[in-house]
Amino acid sequence: MNNGHSDRVIDIRHLSKTYASGSEQIKVLKDINLEVNRGEMLAIMGPSGSGKSTMLFILGIFQPPTSGSYTIAGVDVLNLNRDAQAVFRREKMGFVFQSCDLLENSTVYENLELPLIYTGVKRHEREHKIMEALQRVNLEHRVRQPSNRLSGGERQRVSIARALVNEPEFILADEPTGQLDKDNSERVMDYFVKITEEARVAMVIVTHDAATAERCTRKCLLSDGVLKPY
Amino acid sequence: MANKTLQSLRAEGFLPKDRGTRLLRFSDLLRISFREVVRKRRRYIGVMAAIALGTAGLITIVTMGRDLKANLNNDLDLLGGATIIAAHFDLQMGDRQEWFRTGTIDAIEKIPGVKEVTKSRFRSAATTTFQEKVYGFNLLGVDTNYWSLFSFTPRYGRLFNDADISEGRKVCVLGQDLAKMIFGSPEGAVGQMLNLDNNLYTVVGIIGGVRAADKTLMAFLPITTAQARVPNISELSSLYVRCNTWDDVAPVAAALEKTITTYQPSKGLRIQVGWEPLKQVQRVFWWVSLFIYASIGATLVLGGFGIWNIMMAAVTARTREIGLKKAMGAEDSDILWQFLFEALCVTFSSALLGVALGMVGVQYMCRSLGTQPPEGLFAICLLAGLIFAAVLGVGSGLYPSIRASRMQVVDAMRYE
Numbered sequence: 001m002n003n004g005h006s007d008r009v010i011d012i013r014h015l016s017k018t019y020a021s022g023s024e025q026i027k028v029l030k031d032i033n034l035e036v037n038r039g040e041m042l043a044i045m046g047p048s049g050s051g052k053s054t055m056l057f058i059l060g061i062f063q064p065p066t067s068g069s070y071t072i073a074g075v076d077v078l079n080l081n082r083d084a085q086a087v088f089r090r091e092k093m094g095f096v097f098q099s100c101d102l103l104e105n106s107t108v109y110e111n112l113e114l115p116l117i118y119t120g121v122k123r124h125e126r127e128h129k130i131m132e133a134l135q136r137v138n139l140e141h142r143v144r145q146p147s148n149r150l151s152g153g154e155r156q157r158v159s160i161a162r163a164l165v166n167e168p169e170f171i172l173a174d175e176p177t178g179q180l181d182k183d184n185s186e187r188v189m190d191y192f193v194k195i196t197e198e199a200r201v202a203m204v205i206v207t208h209d210a211a212t213a214e215r216c217t218r219k220c221l222l223s224d225g226v227l228k229p230y
Numbered sequence: 231m232a233n234k235t236l237q238s239l240r241a242e243g244f245l246p247k248d249r250g251t252r253l254l255r256f257s258d259l260l261r262i263s264f265r266e267v268v269r270k271r272r273r274y275i276g277v278m279a280a281i282a283l284g285t286a287g288l289i290t291i292v293t294m295g296r297d298l299k300a301n302l303n304n305d306l307d308l309l310g311g312a313t314i315i316a317a318h319f320d321l322q323m324g325d326r327q328e329w330f331r332t333g334t335i336d337a338i339e340k341i342p343g344v345k346e347v348t349k350s351r352f353r354s355a356a357t358t359t360f361q362e363k364v365y366g367f368n369l370l371g372v373d374t375n376y377w378s379l380f381s382f383t384p385r386y387g388r389l390f391n392d393a394d395i396s397e398g399r400k401v402c403v404l405g406q407d408l409a410k411m412i413f414g415s416p417e418g419a420v421g422q423m424l425n426l427d428n429n430l431y432t433v434v435g436i437i438g439g440v441r442a443a444d445k446t447l448m449a450f451l452p453i454t455t456a457q458a459r460v461p462n463i464s465e466l467s468s469l470y471v472r473c474n475t476w477d478d479v480a481p482v483a484a485a486l487e488k489t490i491t492t493y494q495p496s497k498g499l500r501i502q503v504g505w506e507p508l509k510q511v512q513r514v515f516w517w518v519s520l521f522i523y524a525s526i527g528a529t530l531v532l533g534g535f536g537i538w539n540i541m542m543a544a545v546t547a548r549t550r551e552i553g554l555k556k557a558m559g560a561e562d563s564d565i566l567w568q569f570l571f572e573a574l575c576v577t578f579s580s581a582l583l584g585v586a587l588g589m590v591g592v593q594y595m596c597r598s599l600g601t602q603p604p605e606g607l608f609a610i611c612l613l614a615g616l617i618f619a620a621v622l623g624v625g626s627g628l629y630p631s632i633r634a635s636r637m638q639v640v641d642a643m644r645y646e
Contacts, residue, residue: 053644057639057640057643060557060639062557062638062639062640062643063638063639063640075239080239082562083561083562084239086556086559086560086561086562087239087559087561088239089557089558089559090558090559090560091559093559095557095558097554101550101551101554103551103554104551105266105269105270110265114262114555114558115558115559117255117258117259117262118255118555118558118559118560118561118564119559120255162558166559
């Protein structure tokens, strides 16, 4: 049994997703096969309606595929019950979303503390972990700032730090540079490259931005539900 | 098929061992919920005020209910004597007239629910002569309880006091019409001397009060004086008992007969209770109580619905936040507890405010009614408030919390 010590983090085999729309069956993802290793940064590109969001939700274990298998660090995640999926997400995965979803009316510290609370990290250990994650994105000086007083780039960096705070094995990013200007986009991608190399995490970035994809170690194109190397 | 559990993942080494920090998570969720309510306090102000006022009203009414009844009892009693029980020994043909013994009266005073007892001696067809005219009237020897028990007040002058009774003073109180008949005017009677069986009594007052209308042609002496100086005065064959509230009337009436029978012969005993006025008073109070409790209940239910409504709106407005938290690894129970704690924070804060207001209300009512606050008032109020807050918080927050916790991550993440 693979207990997570090999380099393979994500392993997807013959994965398909079909939605029912009335009597019609819409096949959104068709026979997807994908592997992502530690230290690897994969960009999944594709135009709107190509199935990128569905792919992202399945990768995040937010919804199950219609068929196929999906393992993360050797665990068949489709075979987990609801609570086990939640625990698996917080122990093994980090998420960065396009809209820099930070909790409103909360400080940077409080945003980063939440995953640690769910994981059950003791209070005195939290500050160290939070500061370490913020140092990786050079935002340690903003730790007590309310999240709504941050710039777009800073918000995205906080979002990255929050994804890192639980030291995940796999980070999933959805259009992480979608709302940023060129300079901030490049800076965010610099952090991603650095984190992937230093922390040896597997990263999947879903994007339609070619410049963002260019910075990744591998690129795939999702078109009409079919995933191909790009 | 999703069948692999968390325990099996931990056992197989795919996840670290459980950190055993469920309690810590619980306290953190409570802290987060409290922070959330404090930061969004403006949206809760209306329902908090409603719940606080409802709780304060409930505490005041529940705590002061008995004192309020006792006070209303005094006021309403003037109209019908609903809480007065009369006990008489009727004269039995061929038998000696029975009378109330001192031991019996002492025992009656100790019956639970008895507020006061008064006894009287009676003489009919007493006469007096004033300025060569003879006047006839009924005479009653009474103690000081007689005045308070029947709510009599002095119209002019004063009524008997303890010294008049204990020293057997030669003083008397007259009914208004009798005083007018003998001395020309009631106010002019005060200070005059009344000749009764060759004893001169100083008129100290004229009886007044709502119930004085049927005593206008009577004269009153201290019971000790009447016993010592008035020939042919009756034995203590009548006594009157006033109960604390109308709820005490039935049990006291039952206990009264039993007590008298236990302590002395009870031949010819007759217990009189004004059941009809009692029922009417109870009916009026029942309707008033129903109205008050219904008003408080409506306020609280509206408060509860307010919280329910706000929580439902919050769940909808925070759908994306719920999705985000679930994506970060929050279990369904984490979301449920957070929303439930938020509802409980609102109800507990409101209840504590209500307890404070309620205590002020109780103090104010105590001052108005001239009573003392019940012992352990703070503990009673706090306990009532907290129990109430817990019930209301769970009642109004549970459904929105369950709804939030059951939300699918994918639906929540797609929510705009």
